[in-house]
Amino acid sequence: MEQFKKVSSIVTPLDKVNVDTDQIVPKQFLKLVQKSGFGKFLFFNWRYDENDVKKPDFVLNDSKYENSKILVAGDNFGCGSSREHAVWALLDYGFSVIIAPSFADIFFSNCFKNGILPITLKQDLVEKLQKENGLVEVDLENQIITTPSEKIPFEIDSYQKKILLEGLDDIAHTLQYEDKISAFEKESKIPSVL
Amino acid sequence: MNIVEKILARGAGKSSVSPDDVVFAKVDKVMMHDVSGPGVIKVFDKLKKQGISVDKLWDPTKVWVAEDHFVPSAEKVSAENIVKLSNFTKNYGIEKHFKYGMGQYGICHTISHEEAMVMPGDVYVGGDSHTNTTGALGAFACGLGHTDIAYVLLNGQIWFKVPETFYFKLNGKLPDHVMAKDLILKIIGEIGTDGGAYQTMQFGGTGIDEMSVESRLTLCNMTTEAGAKNGIVEPDQKVVDYLTQRGATNINLIKGDADAEYSKVFEFEGSEMEPTVAKPFSPENTCVVREAPSVELDKSYIGSCTGAKYEDLEAAAKILKGRKVKIRTEVLPAAISIYQRAMENGLLKIFLDAGVTVGPPTCGACCGAHMGVLAKDEICISTTNRNFPGRMGHVESQTYLASPLVAAASAVTGKITDPRDLQ
Numbered sequence: 001m002e003q004f005k006k007v008s009s010i011v012t013p014l015d016k017v018n019v020d021t022d023q024i025v026p027k028q029f030l031k032l033v034q035k036s037g038f039g040k041f042l043f044f045n046w047r048y049d050e051n052d053v054k055k056p057d058f059v060l061n062d063s064k065y066e067n068s069k070i071l072v073a074g075d076n077f078g079c080g081s082s083r084e085h086a087v088w089a090l091l092d093y094g095f096s097v098i099i100a101p102s103f104a105d106i107f108f109s110n111c112f113k114n115g116i117l118p119i120t121l122k123q124d125l126v127e128k129l130q131k132e133n134g135l136v137e138v139d140l141e142n143q144i145i146t147t148p149s150e151k152i153p154f155e156i157d158s159y160q161k162k163i164l165l166e167g168l169d170d171i172a173h174t175l176q177y178e179d180k181i182s183a184f185e186k187e188s189k190i191p192s193v194l
Numbered sequence: 195m196n197i198v199e200k201i202l203a204r205g206a207g208k209s210s211v212s213p214d215d216v217v218f219a220k221v222d223k224v225m226m227h228d229v230s231g232p233g234v235i236k237v238f239d240k241l242k243k244q245g246i247s248v249d250k251l252w253d254p255t256k257v258w259v260a261e262d263h264f265v266p267s268a269e270k271v272s273a274e275n276i277v278k279l280s281n282f283t284k285n286y287g288i289e290k291h292f293k294y295g296m297g298q299y300g301i302c303h304t305i306s307h308e309e310a311m312v313m314p315g316d317v318y319v320g321g322d323s324h325t326n327t328t329g330a331l332g333a334f335a336c337g338l339g340h341t342d343i344a345y346v347l348l349n350g351q352i353w354f355k356v357p358e359t360f361y362f363k364l365n366g367k368l369p370d371h372v373m374a375k376d377l378i379l380k381i382i383g384e385i386g387t388d389g390g391a392y393q394t395m396q397f398g399g400t401g402i403d404e405m406s407v408e409s410r411l412t413l414c415n416m417t418t419e420a421g422a423k424n425g426i427v428e429p430d431q432k433v434v435d436y437l438t439q440r441g442a443t444n445i446n447l448i449k450g451d452a453d454a455e456y457s458k459v460f461e462f463e464g465s466e467m468e469p470t471v472a473k474p475f476s477p478e479n480t481c482v483v484r485e486a487p488s489v490e491l492d493k494s495y496i497g498s499c500t501g502a503k504y505e506d507l508e509a510a511a512k513i514l515k516g517r518k519v520k521i522r523t524e525v526l527p528a529a530i531s532i533y534q535r536a537m538e539n540g541l542l543k544i545f546l547d548a549g550v551t552v553g554p555p556t557c558g559a560c561c562g563a564h565m566g567v568l569a570k571d572e573i574c575i576s577t578t579n580r581n582f583p584g585r586m587g588h589v590e591s592q593t594y595l596a597s598p599l600v601a602a603a604s605a606v607t608g609k610i611t612d613p614r615d616l617q
Contacts, residue, residue: 018387018476020582027562030229031264031271045589050570076388079421080582081561082323084233084339104421105392106323106337113341171241171345 001115003167007097008137009069012059013130019073020080021107025089027081038085039092060093070097070136072129077118078107087114097138099145101126112160113169119145119154140164196359196454197428198394201334204448205317205351213358213457222316222333224346227260227302228272230321231279233340234347241344251286252350258290258311259283260302263557265294268564300529300555303327303499306335307411308529310440314429315448319346324499324579326417330410331437332429332448337418357423358457359394360385364401366464371613373509374409375501375577375597376470377462378416383472383480384460390422396456397427401464407436408505415500416579419477469612471575472595475583483600483612493574494519494605495586496598497526497553498560501577504532506598511541513602513613514548520608524566526553550605562586568593575604 029041046058054061071090077100078086087110090098098111099119111118117140121129129136134148140161145152163173195203195210203211205219226234238248251257259279264272283291290311292299298309302320305311306328312318314332319325325337338352346352362381368374382389395417402410410427417425428449437445469483496502496510507527525545527533533555536542545552551566558565560578568574568587574594576586581593594610603611 018582020580022562022580022582022585026584031275045584076391076421079387080323080580082321082337082339083229084341087339102388102391104388105423106339109342110339113339169341171246171341171348172244174345174349175246 001167001169001172004096004115004117004140004164006137006139006141007069007117008135009067010065010134011070011072011099011129011132011136012065012068012095014059014071014073015130017074018076018079021078021083021086022080024078024086025083030083030085036092038089039094042089042093067094069094070099070138071095072099072126074126075101075123077103079104082106082110084110084113087111087116091116099126099129112163115164115167117156117164119156121152121154125152196396196450196456197332197448198334198359198396198424198426199356199454200448200450201315201317202354202356204315205334211356213356215356216353217356218351218353219317220351221319221346222256223312223318224257224343225260225302225306225311225318225320225322225325226257226343227262227322228265228275228279229263230340230343231259231282232275234321234344235278235282237341237344248348251288251347254287254289256350257286257288257347258292258305259288260292260305261294261299262301262555263561264563265299265556266554294554298530300527300532301499301502301557303415304503304528304532304555307331307407307436308440308531310437310442313437313442313445314433315446319343319352323418324415326422326425327411327415327499329417329424329426330407330414331433332427334424334426335414336424355392357392357394359396359455360390361456361459362395362397363399363459363461364397364464365399365461366401367404368401368464368467371599372467372469373597373599374405374412375416377467378413379470379472379477379480379595380462380467381460382416382420382477383470385420387419387476387478388421390417390420392421392423393457395420395422395425397425399461401462402427403430406505407432408503411503412500412506416477419579469597469600469614471600471610472581474581474592474594477580477595483596483610484615486594486610488609489573491521491575491604491608491610492572493521493566493568494523494601495559495566495574495576495578496601497524497528497558497576498578499528500579501598501601502526502528502532504535506577507532507536507541509598510602511544513599513606513616514550515544517548517606519549519605521605522566523548523550523605524553524559525550526558526565527555529555559586575601575610577601
């Protein structure tokens, strides 16, 4: 996983609530397991019509947002199936920050395994950001979102912040402590749960 | 402590835990299937490239594998995934791999109870969001992403934030023609698709005591649609009998303390429950069947981990016996063991006589994979769990979620029908 650096870009507003993982990456692509290349399937049914022609009214098809790295969406983003492909698609497309009033649990957790920063903000702040046309900077180190007109602090769990900044997934992070873990395992008497 | 806190405390080797504590818990069982499995294999490949050893699993006897989403293979990518999965289980010595075409197989969540893979008190994680289903046996059961499953396979433990618990109390039995599916749809309609976010949804009360284990499985299955971390019912003698019949021994009944705490209690009167549907395009978009829109249905689908357990097929057969379907209707038993019982007890004959197509166990059209997906503008009534746009096929198709009784009654009339109104 790459280390998470400061992100600066315009935001892509996705004014929808309960965006489920089947909208993020439809099931016909789940059979594929290469981790890269999923970007082309992102929001597939919203981006393309039946003849695979881009739908002009969908926000991702507006060339203005082509290089955007920040997606700002509605409540309960990432609900539905646990497919990690949804996160792979967002990342491969170029998004590294997702901002929403709330996230579905498994999706939220999957983001950190793949180097995406999900930020939960209050509804009114999310709505304001969705209307923002200027450059927005997301500084994870200092937990600040900077827009042309204001600075918005955000909360993040300290462990999740650390793994993003260091570019470690849970497995790599745990392995840093392998010696201590082995020592603990030898001594501890965790009861069997069987 | 309530039951979930007790299970997580035991898993973490602590004397007690409270909501919001972060614990590292030992996992008792882990499951993956033909979508999450290849994803996990990919994570393993990546770790290997980083020089991390993935030669051995923490305990292959605690891992089990299902084939369900894209089986029997409809095209070559799915076929290759099944080969990949088979090589993985062979290489790592995983014996519990339920393969289609080799006796018992079926939808992973159905196998979890049909084969007694999970015991009361277990910490059970699976690479699928509906892993919540198995909480009905009194386990802490939740879904994880591929990376987390890979982590569990290697380390045998995983961290959890201890959830708060919403307690749903059902007073008195559900009336005739009302099923657990109707109750869980009503609950989701009330609390919304994120109403249970990172909560445990626990079900109890006299109505739940009266309920069969399979009905409880339906309730816990759809806690996922309310965004819950997990669903759970305290295990009782019914669970012991159910698991014993399926070969389990040494069943340990773990229950919450008398002074267990819940962050919120919701009460429902059994006698007031009615057949309910969720209209397109969200499981929270519910109404009682008698107030459902009068649409011409194209199809009735009786399948999935939610709605094709033995009891579900029995309910559908009760309606379809001696009647003919008016619209395309499919029944896909959720596991081979259920298929077999349906055959032995004459249910398959009832379905075939009614004109229904009976398919093999698979997630099939529930996730829009194959076996009867919907075309543009088609409208389906379905015993499955999600009706987001495009879930069962074309993005402009529509799905109404319903109980097996309602799906079968609607198959007979071609309209959304309350089973009590069937002539």
